[in-house]
Amino acid sequence: MPHHHHKGQTFDTAYYAERAADAIAWQPWNEATLRKARQRGKLIFLNIGYTGCYWCERMASEVFRHPVGVAYIHRYFVPVTLDRAQRPDIANAFMQVVAAMTGKAGWPLTVILTPEGKPFHGGTYFSFETEVPGSPSLHQLLREALEAWEKDRERVEDTANEMARQMHEGMLPLLEAPLPQPDDVSAAALTAIEATYEPHSGGFDQGPKFPRPLLLLWLLRLAEKGHDRAGEMALATLVGMARGGIYDVLGGGFHEYARDAAWREPCFEKSLPTNALLGLAYARAYRLTGQAAFRRIATSTFDYILENLRLPNGLLVNGQGSESLQRGDRGAYYLWTAEEVRAALPPEEAEALIAAYDLGNAPATLQRVLSDEALAERVGITTAEAAERLTAAKAHLQEARQRRTPPITDTTVTTVWHALATRALAEATHLLEAPRYAEAAAQGGAALLAHLRTADGLARNWYEGRATGTALLEDHAATALAMLALHRLDAPLPPDNHPWLYEAAQCLETLTHRFAADWGYYDTDAERHFAPFGRTQEIVDGVTPSSNALAVTLLLEFSAATDQPAFQNLAAAMLSRLAPAMAKYPTAFPQWLIAYHGLENQS
Incomplete structure (x- = not known):
């Protein structure tokens, strides 16, 4: 990624366009950059962030445009920047090791790497000269890293090697953990969830409080089968969020999280996947209860997406930041x-x-x-x-x-998020009895096929007229799931296109050939993605499903659509292996629990 913004220059994402305004000569995360660091024997200063992130932009103004800070970083480090929306596998792996090293993590992520690209120091937001509560200044952090590298290199390399090993393994050791095999996975998971439930305002955190739409969707599915307690927790949480400041009463949609336990103080960022999945949760709540308030919030949330995040070509962009240019402060x-x-x-x-x-x-x-x-x-x-x-x-x-003046919009399109939102619109059509969402879903599917596919296959992103990057496992799986949802909807096909089911089958075939592992799937394609620590396998769900949870969901839905039990058997084997972890740590595996529930009802 070039570091100076010349007229006519193109960028892969909006975040890289923003970083081009910095005074730092940013390098891309790739093999050539690591080779340069090794040849020079210099440590790597890695920045990971995303457009619309308040603290990312604040660090940029306080560090990346700070003359002394810029000179210091250039003198002693190879500066590298990465958009988390482009390579979430790398971003999440670094997030885990920074959390392990420091006890906290967030965006922006700041990581100091050896010349081989292995992490040994880091943190989140820093000011260059000023200490913030609980953190040194960046200047101090960088001095500490350089001193450790010069005076205690063997210990640093031991730490870095261990962190790199953890990055490669991720959460896969959970598959081998000596956890008891539960008789009833859903019942055990529900008991564990009850222990984390906060009854005053709903939700499953004490603050900051996150919506956790996948967990709500799983609870609502249990409620549909007669689990009253699951329904009580889900509905109370949905009501609590709708009453709080996290919900935008005027424009529709939800902010990404609340900074308090009562949903009152939002972070003010809005993202496409959170709103798509929450819209679906409110739609399911409406179908369960018949209460008009749930329908109203579901439609206002989907309408927010279509009115604010849809481009003229039908693609859906990543989201909106917290800052308004008018006053220059959050919210x-x-x-x-x-x-x-x-x-x-x-x-x-x-x-x-x-x-x-x-x-x-x-x-x-x-x-x-x-x-x-x-x-x-x-x-x-x-x-x-x-x-x-x-x-x-x-x-x-x-x-x-x-x-x-509205908040800044991240006009990058990320394939997995666009596909998840398209699928949510398709599913909401029946739940809300709203044919206009069927039309929007069909447009989303057509836009995906028209703009996010290249001669080389599915792209990861689309930005300012160009498909960029190579799709990851989650992009292929989510695209296939969107195609299956459109197939079930019998949505009209775009001109000169194959049937939706055919497109889903093509995605599944690519996924099987390029990403299959001994258990589950790799996040990356061995030939097309730079993965210096080896290929990772994401299994823990966040706001959005993990890549392997999407894959197992796809196997089940494709099996049901085509009456091919082999795919269901493959999904069942994956779910069985993870069942003990799902039962013990349900907040980490809600999409897996949804898939498990689907398998129980398919069998």
Whole structure:
């Protein structure tokens, strides 16, 4: 990746375009860069981040454009930058070892590597000269790394070799762990989940609190089969999030996580996969309960995606950051004072909204505190009039908000995320009885086939008119799952295209030939991806399913679609091997639990 932005220069992702504005001569993560570091005998300074990340941009302004910091890094290190959206296998592996070394990890990720590319020191956000609570300055960290390398190289290399080994193994040792084989995986997992459940506001963390859409989707599937406690936890969490600041009342959609335990303080970033999967969770909650509120939130979330994250060519981009250019601070686009509301709305609407959301002098997100009934009593009108007035107020306030400078959008398309969102739209069509989502899903499928495939096969990303990078396991698996969802929907085919089921079969064939391992699948293609620590196998789910969980889900769905039991048998073998870990650590394996539930109901 070139480091100076020349006219006409192209970039693989928006993050690399941003890093081109830095004063650092960034190098790409590849074999040539590692060879250069070895030849020069220099340590590597590795930055990993993504567009829309508040602390990534803050570190860029405080370090990567800091004259002294830039000079120091250039003098003693080979600087390398990596977009986590381009190589999540590498980003996640480094994340795990930084967490192991320091006890914490996050974005941006800062890693110091030996000239061979093996990690031995690191952290997250740093200022160059200023210490932040719990962390040294970057200058101090770099001095420590250089001193250790010069004076205690053998120990550093031992540490680096051990970290590289852990990166290669990832979480695979769980497959060999001496865990008991549960009689009932779902029941054991549900018991473990109950121990982490937070009953006051819902959710499964104490703060920061993450939506965990895959876990909610699994609980809702159990609820559909009569597990009342699973339904109670899922529905209470969905209600808690919808009432909190993590939900965007005006524009729809959810922020990535809340910084507190009550969902009140959002991080203000929004991502495509989180919203697609949460939209699906609310749609399933509507199908389970028939409650209109769940349907309303599901549709507002999918509509947010289609209105804000869809390009004219039908591709869906990664998401939106937290900063608004208008005020330059986090969340400014989403915050309101009572005075601002009064300036934007007719008096009756303004007072109704201020009362319903308890707005005052301090800028705040919209979090409902009064029901329609309580608002009607407060204002002296009927409940129906209160609801009508509030609906009008929100519509008018959204119009006023659209005059503000919106948050920065990451206009990179990532194949796996686009495919997951396309699949979610297809599945939501029946759950919400909303044919327009079938049309949107078909457009998403057609756009994927038209723009994310090249002569060399499936691409990882698309940015500013070009398909870039080589698809990983998760891209192939998610694309096939999207094609299967469109096949089940009997969605109209784009002109001159093969049937959706054929496209799914092609993806599965590629996946089998290029990614198969002794157990499960590798994240990377041996011939097409740079993997200096060996090929990894991701099994732990995050906000999105792990690559191998997507693969096992694909095997089950393809078997059901084509009546080929061999694929189901392969999936069953993978699930059986991981069952003890799934039962003991369910928050780490929700997509696996969904697949296991599907297998139980297929058998």
